[in-house]
Amino acid sequence: MTFRRHSNACLAAVAIAALVTAWCGPATAQQKPALKVGADAIGGQVTGPNGPEAGVWVIAETTDLPTKYAKMVATNDNGQYLIPQLPSAKYKVWVRGYGLVDSDKQDAAPGKTLDLKAKAAPNAAAAAEYYPGMYWYSMIKIPPASEFPGSDKSPTGMPASMDSQATWIDSLKNSCQSCHALGSDNIRHPHVKELGEFKSSEEMWERRVQSGQAMNNMALTLGRMGPPRAYKMFADWTDRVAAGELPFDKPERPKGIERNVVITSWEWGKRGMYLHDEVSTDKRNPTVNANGKIYGSPEESSDDIPVLDPVKNTTSFIHEPYVDPQTPSAKDDPMAPSPFWGEEAIWDGHTSIHNPMMDEKGRVWFTARLRRTPNPASCQAGSDLPSAQIAPLKESAREASMYDPKTEKWTTIDTCFNTHHLVFTPDNKLWFSQGQPYSGVVGWLDVKKFEQTGDAMKSQGWTPTVVNVSGTGKREDFVAPDKPIEPGKDKWVKAAFYGVMPSVKGDVIWGQAMGPGFSRIAQPALLIRMIPGSDPTKTAVSEIFQSPPGTYGSRGVDVDSKGVAWTVLSSGQLASFDRSKCKEKLQGPNAATGAQCFEGWTLYRMPGPQFKGVDDPKGSANHAYYIWVDVHNTLGLGNDVPIAMANGSESMLALVNGKFVDLRIPYPLGFFAKNADGRIDDPKAGWKGRGLWTTTGTRAYFHSEGGKDARPRVFKLQMRPDPLAG
Numbered sequence: 001m002t003f004r005r006h007s008n009a010c011l012a013a014v015a016i017a018a019l020v021t022a023w024c025g026p027a028t029a030q031q032k033p034a035l036k037v038g039a040d041a042i043g044g045q046v047t048g049p050n051g052p053e054a055g056v057w058v059i060a061e062t063t064d065l066p067t068k069y070a071k072m073v074a075t076n077d078n079g080q081y082l083i084p085q086l087p088s089a090k091y092k093v094w095v096r097g098y099g100l101v102d103s104d105k106q107d108a109a110p111g112k113t114l115d116l117k118a119k120a121a122p123n124a125a126a127a128a129e130y131y132p133g134m135y136w137y138s139m140i141k142i143p144p145a146s147e148f149p150g151s152d153k154s155p156t157g158m159p160a161s162m163d164s165q166a167t168w169i170d171s172l173k174n175s176c177q178s179c180h181a182l183g184s185d186n187i188r189h190p191h192v193k194e195l196g197e198f199k200s201s202e203e204m205w206e207r208r209v210q211s212g213q214a215m216n217n218m219a220l221t222l223g224r225m226g227p228p229r230a231y232k233m234f235a236d237w238t239d240r241v242a243a244g245e246l247p248f249d250k251p252e253r254p255k256g257i258e259r260n261v262v263i264t265s266w267e268w269g270k271r272g273m274y275l276h277d278e279v280s281t282d283k284r285n286p287t288v289n290a291n292g293k294i295y296g297s298p299e300e301s302s303d304d305i306p307v308l309d310p311v312k313n314t315t316s317f318i319h320e321p322y323v324d325p326q327t328p329s330a331k332d333d334p335m336a337p338s339p340f341w342g343e344e345a346i347w348d349g350h351t352s353i354h355n356p357m358m359d360e361k362g363r364v365w366f367t368a369r370l371r372r373t374p375n376p377a378s379c380q381a382g383s384d385l386p387s388a389q390i391a392p393l394k395e396s397a398r399e400a401s402m403y404d405p406k407t408e409k410w411t412t413i414d415t416c417f418n419t420h421h422l423v424f425t426p427d428n429k430l431w432f433s434q435g436q437p438y439s440g441v442v443g444w445l446d447v448k449k450f451e452q453t454g455d456a457m458k459s460q461g462w463t464p465t466v467v468n469v470s471g472t473g474k475r476e477d478f479v480a481p482d483k484p485i486e487p488g489k490d491k492w493v494k495a496a497f498y499g500v501m502p503s504v505k506g507d508v509i510w511g512q513a514m515g516p517g518f519s520r521i522a523q524p525a526l527l528i529r530m531i532p533g534s535d536p537t538k539t540a541v542s543e544i545f546q547s548p549p550g551t552y553g554s555r556g557v558d559v560d561s562k563g564v565a566w567t568v569l570s571s572g573q574l575a576s577f578d579r580s581k582c583k584e585k586l587q588g589p590n591a592a593t594g595a596q597c598f599e600g601w602t603l604y605r606m607p608g609p610q611f612k613g614v615d616d617p618k619g620s621a622n623h624a625y626y627i628w629v630d631v632h633n634t635l636g637l638g639n640d641v642p643i644a645m646a647n648g649s650e651s652m653l654a655l656v657n658g659k660f661v662d663l664r665i666p667y668p669l670g671f672f673a674k675n676a677d678g679r680i681d682d683p684k685a686g687w688k689g690r691g692l693w694t695t696t697g698t699r700a701y702f703h704s705e706g707g708k709d710a711r712p713r714v715f716k717l718q719m720r721p722d723p724l725a726g
Contacts, residue, residue, distance in 0.1 A: 032078045038726050039111045043082035045075075046095050048118035052079030055253030056097025056118060057666045060108065064089035065313040068267040068711075072667055074259040076723040084262065084726040085688065086110045087313060095119075096666050098253050101126050128246045133183025133670065134648035135247040138609045138621035140182075140237045143168060143229065145615070150226065159226035163522070165614065166571065168225065170517025170525075170553040173570040173623045173648075175221040178518070178555075179214065179699045181647060184670040186703035188241045194339035201235035202228070210336035213300070213347045214699055224520050249609035251649075254664065257637075257656075260725075261663050262718045267711040268306040268315040268695075272346030273298050275306070275712050278695040279356040279364060281679040284424060286632045286690075289362045290681045293405065294714055296695055297356045297366060300330040301347040305366075305403075308714050318403060320351045321410050324371035327351070340708045352398055355421045355675075357430075359447070363404045365430065367419035370399045370412050378457045379416030387462045387537045391441050393417060400432070400445065413450070417443035417462045421499060425506035434496035437513040437523065440465045440481055442497055442530065442540070463540040465495040465511075465528060471587025475533070475541040491592050495526050495544055499557035499567070499626070507531070510565045512557040513544075517570060525554035526594050527565055527577055543586055544594035545577060548601050550618060556626035560640040568627050568644050572610065572619025573603045574655055576642070607660055608649055623648035625674045625697065630654075634678025635692040636719035637661060643692070647672040652692065652717060663717055670704025673697045673715075687725070692717040 037043040042060055046053040058081040061070040065087060075081045083093075088110060095103040095118045108114045121127035128135070143158065145165045150158030162168050176182060190208060198204040206227065209218045222230050254261075269275060276299040282288035294308040295318075304317040330347040337343045352369040359365065373395040378385055381392040393416045400413040400422065420435035430445040443462035450459035469491045470476045478490040485491050497511030498518075508531055515525030526544045533539025547554055553570025560566065565577045582597035590596040606622035624644035633639045637656050646653035650671040651664040665671035674697035682689030696712035698704065 033076075033080070033724060035080055035082065035113070035724060036726065037082065037111065037113050038084070040086050041082055041084045041726050042086060042091065042093060042108050042110060042112055042114055043080070043724070044113050044115040046079040046081060046116045046118050048100070049120050052077075053095070053097065053100075053118045054079055055255060055259060056095055056100060058083060058093065058095055058116065059667050060086065060091040060093045062089040062091045067308075067313060067315045069313055070265045070667065072263045074254045074261065074723060076259060080724060082724045082726055084720075096130065098130060098251050099127055100130070124246055125244065129185070130669065131247055131251055132648070132650040132664065133181050134608050134622050135249055135251060136183035136188050136241070137177070137237075137648070138249070138611055139240065139245065139247060140172070140233060140611065142172075142611045142614050143233065144613055157226050157229040159224070159229075161224045162226065166552045167516050169611070169614070170515055170570045171221060171225055172517070174514065174517040174553055174555060177623045177648065178625055179217070181650075181670050181672045181698045181700075181704060183648075184698075184703045185705070186707070188238060190238055191339035201239050202231040205231040205234045205238075207336070211338040212341065212700075213330055213333045213335050213345060215335050216333060220520065247609075248612070254662070257719070258661055258663060259723045260720050262720055263665055264716045264718075265667075265713040266308055266310065266313065266315070267713050268296065268308050269298065269712040270302070270304070270306075271708075271711065272341070273301045273304075273306070273712060274699045274701055275299075275695045275697060276353075277355050277675040277697070278677070278693060278714060279358050280677055280693045282358045282360050282424070283677060284426065285360060286634050286678055286680045287683065288360060289358060289679070292362065294693060295356050295358075295364050295403075296714075297353040298349060299354055300349045300352055302349045303351045303353075305353065306712075310714075310716065318408075320353055320366065320368055320401060321412060322350050322368070322370045323412055323414075327369060327371055340702050354398065354419070357422050357424065359424060359428075361404075362406070363402055365400065365402045365422060367398055367422055367432065368401045369397065370401065370414060373397050375416055376414070385416075385457060387460075388416065390537060391462065391464050393439065393441070393462070413445065413456045415443060415445070415456070415460055417441055417460075419443070420497075423500055423502060425502045425509075426504075427506055429506075431500050431502060431509055433498055433500040433511065435498060437494050437496045437498070437519055438521070439496045440492055440494045442500075442509070442511060444536065461537045463536045464492045465530070465542050466490050466540065467493050467495075467544055467592055468541045469587060469591045471585055471591065473541075475539055485589060485592050490541070493544060493592070494521070494523060495528050495542070497528065498555065501558045501565075503559050503563050504561050504631070508563070510557050510559050512554050512567055514555065515553050515570075517553055518555070524594065525552060527554060527557060527567060529565075529579060543579075543591070545597055545600065546594040547571075547575060548598045548603070550616065551575070551603065555624070558627050558629040558642065560629050560642070561631050562640070566627050566629055566642040568624035569603075569619070570623065571616065572606050572622055574606060574624070574627070574642060574644050574653070575604070576602045578602070604655055604658070604660070606644070606646065606649075606653065607662055621648065622646055624653065628676045630678055630692070632678065632680065634680055634690050635717060636687050636690060643676060645673040645675060645694070645697070647674075647697065652676065652694065665715060668705035668710065668713070670698070670701070671696070671715075672701075672704070687718055687720045690718065
């Protein structure tokens, strides 16, 4: 194992009166470059009490277009900025940055030069209101290691399900922070009066987590953490925030190439809706759907899929169908009244649209619920389907669908296996992840066969995750997941995929299975290397790998062009795994558990503070929901750059030549992404012809800046050669 540490320590602060200098350092003596403001740009210089403001953001927003539109850039060493490629409209322009409070908003139109005055934060508390969420949630006092493992007789109320501090943190990040931006303003500042009157803050938190339609999922996580102990932790945190305690660490302003990013956003969706993912192109060929529409996945919140036309700046909806009229709706989920929405059930989705993917024809494929969970007989024991004969499946909670924008027609695809994420191989097989690891099967759809026959059942297949414990390199007879290993036999493990990604050639399917913080079972998170073989139902064989001791919580997987797998860890690292570095033969007991080939891993500490009292300098409190590898250089930072959806730091966290480039989205505060994809609209147009796309991913965007009046946003990130390129 290789470990690399990259710290983003803040520049040392001086007195409050010089708070700005603490972030930007001494004024530069460099010669001020010429600023050319084109007809479609707004540019100028930002100055503050101490001169030019370097590394602050200038934001231009308009409501003149069909949907609310904003573009933001960072200033250079001389405080100069240039916001390029603005549609014709009237804009409000202002400055935001660490050590500042927002400046007064100025009116401007493209083609104008506009110098701006930054406002220094009057005190540390005012400055901290602009920090990314992780600086606030890192203040949470994690139960000390001495409280673990829990037991039925624990004096602190730590339950037996919490076997270690790592499992607690994994639960906090992968079950709490993965859905809600924990450090955002409205989470760290509870609306206590709207909730009611309480004897204690613990009692308030018990009521708080019952609000809204996410109640069931929160209850499952808290039930495993031990509700009284969890409420005590959260109550202590928000009480200290209410008393005026501030984060113990500070963020650093953008520096170097981080200042080259241009961020564009559009509102889309509707009131109360949240988005899980978006898609803009075919991951295998990012020139597909050039300049075309962007499609979202609203998961539990709606059956209406938001669509953005980024050229016309318009939004619309397409409606996801389902085939069973009795398919349950999120509107029927139990809930207590919300401080924001009262008794209104704002989510009404039947289809639970989780993940979209685009094919080479520009058609959009979704993982979506079409029916109630019990499977048809063709999926179960006694079926003539080969996969059902090996691993019969009784139910599926989500299936698949396809939308063709050219014909505006939908095709529904019933699957025996549950679906979560989906991705195409070069030969047009569509592989699916399951979500939770329980079933231990991995499924696919032969798209060519399905198009020829229209028969979803005969065009799909699935295989058990059979680990090659025997070490023969091919699938042998195997024991069941609940049985001990036997000499000469392989083993079926409960490692259905959460993340899924084929190698560039498609000869290996990489998967990732969630650990106890998400799965709520006593099994570590795993990376899985599956070799499908000629007939995957019967020939697929896998190898599994735990991350190195002291790390945990793998979530998501992607693969670069060299076959190296990338993931993010809830222990606070971005990580790569190179199978070619394994020294020992992969067989025997360690092969069955994944405790092998630790030398294949390289770890990169995510920037940001660590929780106090957590003795783990190798990781940070930062959290990433997923990982995406920019194989085709769609962002402009190079080929094969891994990018973490670091919603803890409210940024897209790219690893370039072993060092992090932290592309923070400053507006709205509380940015939270779950996935991304990159598209090349014009290969000849340089940075202007390419970009990275993502969307608002938190389930409760109304906890972030803008509140319930705001709508989710689509974001496009582009990397220009310098901060003044137009």
